[in-house]
Amino acid sequence: MTISKHERRLVTAVWLVGILAFWEIMAFILKYVVKSEMASVKLPFLHTIFITMFQNAGMLLEASAVTFSRALLGFAIGAVIGVVLAILMSLSKTLERIAFPYLIISQMIPVLGLAPIIFNIVRDMNLSRIIIAAYITFFPVSVNMLSGLKSVDQEKKELLYAIAASKFNVYRKLMLPYAMPYLFTGLKIAAPMAVTASILVDMLGSKSGIGVKMLYSLYSSSMDIFWASVITSAILGIVSYYLVINAEHFFLPWQSGKEGETA
Amino acid sequence: MSETQIQVKDVSMVYTNNAGEKINALDSVSLDIKEGEFISLLGPSGCGKTTLLRIIADLLQPTDGEIIIDGQSPRDIRIKQEYGIVFQQPVLYDWRTVRRNICLPMEIMGVPKKERTSRIDEKLDLVGLKDFGKKYPFELSGGMQQRVGIARALALNPKYLLMDEPFSALDEFTREKLNEDLLEIWGKTKSTVIFVTHNIPESVFLSDRVIVLTPHPGKLAAVVDIDLPRPRRNELRDSPEFFEYVAKIRKCFQEVKM
Numbered sequence: 479m480t481i482s483k484h485e486r487r488l489v490t491a492v493w494l495v496g497i498l499a500f501w502e503i504m505a506f507i508l509k510y511v512v513k514s515e516m517a518s519v520k521l522p523f524l525h526t527i528f529i530t531m532f533q534n535a536g537m538l539l540e541a542s543a544v545t546f547s548r549a550l551l552g553f554a555i556g557a558v559i560g561v562v563l564a565i566l567m568s569l570s571k572t573l574e575r576i577a578f579p580y581l582i583i584s585q586m587i588p589v590l591g592l593a594p595i596i597f598n599i600v601r602d603m604n605l606s607r608i609i610i611a612a613y614i615t616f617f618p619v620s621v622n623m624l625s626g627l628k629s630v631d632q633e634k635k636e637l638l639y640a641i642a643a644s645k646f647n648v649y650r651k652l653m654l655p656y657a658m659p660y661l662f663t664g665l666k667i668a669a670p671m672a673v674t675a676s677i678l679v680d681m682l683g684s685k686s687g688i689g690v691k692m693l694y695s696l697y698s699s700s701m702d703i704f705w706a707s708v709i710t711s712a713i714l715g716i717v718s719y720y721l722v723i724n725a726e727h728f729f730l731p732w733q734s735g736k737e738g739e740t741a
Numbered sequence: 742m743s744e745t746q747i748q749v750k751d752v753s754m755v756y757t758n759n760a761g762e763k764i765n766a767l768d769s770v771s772l773d774i775k776e777g778e779f780i781s782l783l784g785p786s787g788c789g790k791t792t793l794l795r796i797i798a799d800l801l802q803p804t805d806g807e808i809i810i811d812g813q814s815p816r817d818i819r820i821k822q823e824y825g826i827v828f829q830q831p832v833l834y835d836w837r838t839v840r841r842n843i844c845l846p847m848e849i850m851g852v853p854k855k856e857r858t859s860r861i862d863e864k865l866d867l868v869g870l871k872d873f874g875k876k877y878p879f880e881l882s883g884g885m886q887q888r889v890g891i892a893r894a895l896a897l898n899p900k901y902l903l904m905d906e907p908f909s910a911l912d913e914f915t916r917e918k919l920n921e922d923l924l925e926i927w928g929k930t931k932s933t934v935i936f937v938t939h940n941i942p943e944s945v946f947l948s949d950r951v952i953v954l955t956p957h958p959g960k961l962a963a964v965v966d967i968d969l970p971r972p973r974r975n976e977l978r979d980s981p982e983f984f985e986y987v988a989k990i991r992k993c994f995q996e997v998k999m
Contacts, residue, residue: 637832
């Protein structure tokens with residue numbers, strides 16, 4: 479049987495408290511034992527960061543909203559492109575052979591280099607964020623979706639073949655639903671990456687967004703704000719991941735049930 | 742009732758395996774199957790019984806010979822959606838509940854919604870899964886899953902019911918129970934059933950005729966008429982007549998020195 483909900487919560491709680499305690503202890507050692515003069519820069523106390531976050535909540539939320547909403551839009555666009563590409567490649571072996579090398583190459587261009595290029599072309603910060611987030615998203619989505627479409631059991635297909643189902647119906651009733659868990663695997667990988675990409679674009683000279691806060695605070699040596707922005711960014715990534723997990727539980731109830739059985 | 746419905750004419754099937762050798766899966770098999778008949782294709786693995794079933798279902802094309810069903814080809818029958826197939830595995834769609842799994846072929850065939858619901862209810866009742874309609878496949882035991890597979894095939898009211906070792910993955914008790922259930926269900930539908938198995942008592946219990954196939958190459962060794970009264974219940978398995986048929990068929994295999 480699977481571990482109970484109660485136990486799972488306990489594990490999470492212990493884990494979280496452990497990390498918080500570790501951080502605080504290390505910060506304490508750095509400041510009072512090692513007596514590092516840069517202690518508050520290298521590793522400030524976690525509670526001071528939280529206090530800063532709380533004091534600047536409005537500013538941080540606003541900046542997060544800018545970055546996160548663009549990331550989300552780019553993520554959605556990238557996901558759609560990824561799914562469509564996967565379906566096309568599963569329909570035509572030739573198309574797969576033509577397209578796949580391009581897909582691989584596209585992932586070899588570092589986003590750090592691509593982002594300024596895109597920005598120079600479109601000259602719009604929001605659009606750049608969206609494009610880069612989409613660019614980051616489409617690849618894991620496409621590859622995972624395609625592997626899902628390709629791993630449908632022969633017998634499941636024969637069941638439909640035996641009653642002369644149309645290709646459209648084979649995709650609608652079998653291939654697409656079958657590939658859904660694979661799609662979600664791709665989405666889970668892509669979501670935090672899309673957020674990171676959006677933050678990266680912030681840093682290219684945007685006026686708003688959480689990446690900007692991070693960069694400016696670093697230059698102006700306001701370390702409290704810097705650390706608060708970093709933690710906020712991390713939270714954005716985690717939130718994006720859990721949004722996908724929740725969507726998966728909602729849309730694929732049989733999947734979470736199965737995992738519960740075998741775990 | 743006694744008219745020939747399916748003609749298997751000199752059907753051969755030759756595979757080339759990975760090593761490049763030719764494998765004779767079926768060697769010139771001929772067979773007539775009557776309308777409403779329950780026949781078993783019986784033999785050890787490698788005798789081509791599943792191959793023959795798949796050729797009849799138009800899932801495979803024979804290298805030689807042909808199959809004529811009511812004057813048409815297997816492909817015509819498939820396009821007309823007159824086959825119901827039950828595989829060795831239940832082959833359920835994980836993302837569909839039991840009810841929606843049974844519903845699937847009817848959706849493809851465009852059965853009206855109201856009729857779907859009533860057929861699902863009827864077939865669920867028939868296979869004894871009335872209270873499990875809303876469950877997902879992973880929540881059911883292997884035997885129950887197989888029943889869903891059978892209900893799904895039956896819901897089409899297929900003219901031809903093709904079953905490929907449907908109970909081979911189940912334990913003996915479940916198998917005997919499902920054998921009995923299958924006969925009861927078949928009694929109500931009167932489809933022509935072609936049942937592939939490697940289990941001699943199972944073939945005797947179920948069939949009007951047992952087609953004995955022997956391997957390397959897959960050849961028709963004997964056709965045994967089973968003149969046991971219907972309806973058949975599991976008590977029949979303890980009768981001397983039943984044992985006689987089992988012994989007789991076993992002998993068929995010994996004669997060809999398996």
